[in-house]
Amino acid sequence: MGPLQGVRVIEIASLAPAPFGCMILADLGADVLRVDRAERSGPGARIPNDPLSRGRRSIGLNLKDPAAVDLLLRLTEDADVLVEGFRPGVAERLGFGPVVCAERNPRLIFARMTGWGQDGPLAPTAGHDIDYIAISGALSPIGRAGEPPVPPLNLVGDFGGGGMLMALGILAALVERASSGLGQVVDAAMVDGSALLTSFLYGMRASGAWQDKRGSNLLDGGAPFYDTYVTADGEAVAVGALEPQFYAALLTGLGLADADLPAQHDRAGWPVLRERFAAVFASRSRAEWEHVFAGTDACVSPVLSLAEAPAHPHATARRAFVEVGGVVQPAPAPRFGRTAAGTPAAPPRPGSHTDSVLAGLGLSEADVADLRARGVIG
Numbered sequence: 001m002g003p004l005q006g007v008r009v010i011e012i013a014s015l016a017p018a019p020f021g022c023m024i025l026a027d028l029g030a031d032v033l034r035v036d037r038a039e040r041s042g043p044g045a046r047i048p049n050d051p052l053s054r055g056r057r058s059i060g061l062n063l064k065d066p067a068a069v070d071l072l073l074r075l076t077e078d079a080d081v082l083v084e085g086f087r088p089g090v091a092e093r094l095g096f097g098p099v100v101c102a103e104r105n106p107r108l109i110f111a112r113m114t115g116w117g118q119d120g121p122l123a124p125t126a127g128h129d130i131d132y133i134a135i136s137g138a139l140s141p142i143g144r145a146g147e148p149p150v151p152p153l154n155l156v157g158d159f160g161g162g163g164m165l166m167a168l169g170i171l172a173a174l175v176e177r178a179s180s181g182l183g184q185v186v187d188a189a190m191v192d193g194s195a196l197l198t199s200f201l202y203g204m205r206a207s208g209a210w211q212d213k214r215g216s217n218l219l220d221g222g223a224p225f226y227d228t229y230v231t232a233d234g235e236a237v238a239v240g241a242l243e244p245q246f247y248a249a250l251l252t253g254l255g256l257a258d259a260d261l262p263a264q265h266d267r268a269g270w271p272v273l274r275e276r277f278a279a280v281f282a283s284r285s286r287a288e289w290e291h292v293f294a295g296t297d298a299c300v301s302p303v304l305s306l307a308e309a310p311a312h313p314h315a316t317a318r319r320a321f322v323e324v325g326g327v328v329q330p331a332p333a334p335r336f337g338r339t340a341a342g343t344p345a346a347p348p349r350p351g352s353h354t355d356s357v358l359a360g361l362g363l364s365e366a367d368v369a370d371l372r373a374r375g376v377i378g
Helices: 017-027 066-076 090-094 098-104 129-136 155-180 190-196 199-206 244-254 267-281 286-293 313-317 354-360 365-373
Strands: 008-012 031-037 056-061 081-084 109-114 185-189 226-230 236-240 300-302 321-324 327-330
Touching (some): 008 017, 017 031, 017 081, 056 066, 081 155, 236 286, 354 365
Parallel strands (some): 008 081, 031 056, 109 185
Antiparallel strands (some): 226 236, 236 300, 321 327
């Protein structure tokens, strides 16, 4: 099920961005085989419930053993994509770099997910999401005026600029391969991807509509009509009334349509607007404001927690969340009219498909038992 049905992906297990990209591919129908570490496990081993691991099969390989690397290379011969998230050069040292894999399968797309990319002065160094978006310029605009930047979780680097961009790169390479017949390396770097996400801001900056001054612009909390406000019950609402007709609806809902207020885009009057808006929003609960603005174009929405979001009427109507392996989580997206994606399978126990995968390579039960005894597989 899904538009990627028939695409075979080998994922070398890693953290966050690459698993997210492979989750997207699996959600859309690709057969994703994750290569986990070869670890011995007993009946009491914990079954993982990480949504990023859903929809996979799993084989346990000790990639420090040449025999395990040979098994991996045999698997690549019938694969479309291989994904790895090591620092530059590690896959080559282990014996399955893109050149070696291309010798086995010239059609293989070799996707490399890193923070800094495959080259450049920072490529060999460690980092995390916050470092990549700091260098790319994506972190600086996020936060309140006069305060340090606020880390936007790890959504901008790991997931938006990392795993999602990697998945897009893989899909583009698959499309290109249809005409050339050849695979290629996809160098997906979070520092590049998070910079790409700021493209719109560079356009605004060039036109004079954006200042390099945190918390002073239209979309960074500087404008009182594009911000969040605390309600009487200590919750919050989000306001995004940018266009004049939406702003008029906001004022009507707040009971301020006839109030003597500064003009919407009079920056000198923004502190006054913010003070009035804050006072009014603080007079009612979040649920009351949700009722006031229901069905209007004021662009006012309740700020929901992770626990609350799946139960929102719009989310339930669109079946935007599913339960997989006992965990409520976002459903596959986007939607497809003809090749709809199904509900993802629960995350596998690491290495749980080792025997069946190796049997598919022609190994006998005795061969598999020998490899396991030698610590080559898990």
